Amino acid sequence: MFQFFPENFMWSQALNRCLFSGGAFGEISKAAGLLAESANSYDNDHWFEVLYGFGGQLRVRAEQQRAAGHNISARGSNLRGASYYQWSIAFMEHDDPRHEEAYSRSIETFGAFATLATPPIERVEVPYEGASFPAWFIPARGEEARAPGIVYLPGWDSTKEQGIMFALAVRERGFSTLLCDSPGVGEAVTRGLVNRHDYEVPAGAAFDYMASRSDVDVDRIAIVGLSLGGYRVARTVAFDKRFAAAVAWGAIWDFQKTWAGFRDNPRGNVPTPTAHALAVMGAETLDEVWEKLSDWNLSGVAEKIECPFLILHGEHDALVPNEDAERMYAEAGSSIKELRVFTAAEGGSAHCQNDNRLLAHDYIGDWLSDLLNPRTS
Numbered sequence: 001m002f003q004f005f006p007e008n009f010m011w012s013q014a015l016n017r018c019l020f021s022g023g024a025f026g027e028i029s030k031a032a033g034l035l036a037e038s039a040n041s042y043d044n045d046h047w048f049e050v051l052y053g054f055g056g057q058l059r060v061r062a063e064q065q066r067a068a069g070h071n072i073s074a075r076g077s078n079l080r081g082a083s084y085y086q087w088s089i090a091f092m093e094h095d096d097p098r099h100e101e102a103y104s105r106s107i108e109t110f111g112a113f114a115t116l117a118t119p120p121i122e123r124v125e126v127p128y129e130g131a132s133f134p135a136w137f138i139p140a141r142g143e144e145a146r147a148p149g150i151v152y153l154p155g156w157d158s159t160k161e162q163g164i165m166f167a168l169a170v171r172e173r174g175f176s177t178l179l180c181d182s183p184g185v186g187e188a189v190t191r192g193l194v195n196r197h198d199y200e201v202p203a204g205a206a207f208d209y210m211a212s213r214s215d216v217d218v219d220r221i222a223i224v225g226l227s228l229g230g231y232r233v234a235r236t237v238a239f240d241k242r243f244a245a246a247v248a249w250g251a252i253w254d255f256q257k258t259w260a261g262f263r264d265n266p267r268g269n270v271p272t273p274t275a276h277a278l279a280v281m282g283a284e285t286l287d288e289v290w291e292k293l294s295d296w297n298l299s300g301v302a303e304k305i306e307c308p309f310l311i312l313h314g315e316h317d318a319l320v321p322n323e324d325a326e327r328m329y330a331e332a333g334s335s336i337k338e339l340r341v342f343t344a345a346e347g348g349s350a351h352c353q354n355d356n357r358l359l360a361h362d363y364i365g366d367w368l369s370d371l372l373n374p375r376t377s
Helices: 009-019 025-039 046-067 069-090 099-115 161-170 185-191 200-212 228-239 254-266 277-279 288-297 322-332 357-372
Strands: 122-128 129-140 147-153 174-182 216-226 245-249 308-315 339-342
Touching: 009 069, 025 046, 046 069, 046 099, 046 288, 069 099, 069 161, 099 122, 099 161, 099 185, 122 174, 122 200, 129 161, 129 185, 147 161, 147 200, 147 228, 147 339, 147 357, 161 174, 161 357, 174 200, 174 277, 185 308, 200 216, 200 228, 216 357, 228 245, 228 339, 245 357, 254 288, 288 357, 308 322, 308 357, 322 339
Parallel strands: 147 174, 147 216, 216 245, 245 308, 308 339
Antiparallel strands: 122 129, 129 174
């Protein structure tokens, strides 16, 4: 993975991820230049100011483009603006008043992008335990009355909006995608819906929603999870047998152990400040987080997986060791399973292919097409 800031892994991986969630290289490289002197001191206020500023510029530009009737340009500006607004708060305390304002702007700006998409992207609510969590439904391209579907689960610190480039890639292959902010993720956290180890419950609710739609084929619904979503996916399909296929895009076997490494080395190879754990786990202390994570492992679980199962990992993943992927593959009970490890020579060797997400988009899309939608392979 390219190190924009050699002494700050956290910021470097964030800019790489921003590139694959709607950002543009020219804007990202400009941001990197503006942030260069602040990176070594982890000046997160400066990070916020720069990324938030980019979001604001693009929001204004999109409004001007829309007023002039240039909807395609406005669509792109809104998508990039939403991404920068959202990444501006990546390293901010959740109770900082700027967090809520910037996050709201990111959702509004993404919504403006969604209404200009072709076909339009729908904002939906997934019923869940007497409440609901928000999601975006990206309809497939193609002529099938009932298209195959994908439930997409983000990771520890990502969101449904950050899955948009994946959803657009698989849409071209004929898949509809539900990008979820399920418990512990994005907007769900602002509603008090925090993480849980038995993720088959919220993921099952997402399946129920997809199955209720007249434009989705209930027999061809897959589930894809990014990073910590890889744990969530494996846990889900071990207990919910309705999914036709599953992809762990990043293999995490024991998240308590993984998170302990983040906690103990806060300026090492970590994705987000340690305090993020308190908000998404609904905890008051880090000790409480530790206790809550005690059930977040796949021992005795992976063997129950039966559906076709793909695991993606990077040869030089700096967050999760290769052993996690190898163990997940070895213990998964599926008769059809595959472990794909991307190497440095080909690219995609970073965590969840953060150095080249396009490789993962293609591999997952083609693998699912071969299984569920061969007419568009």
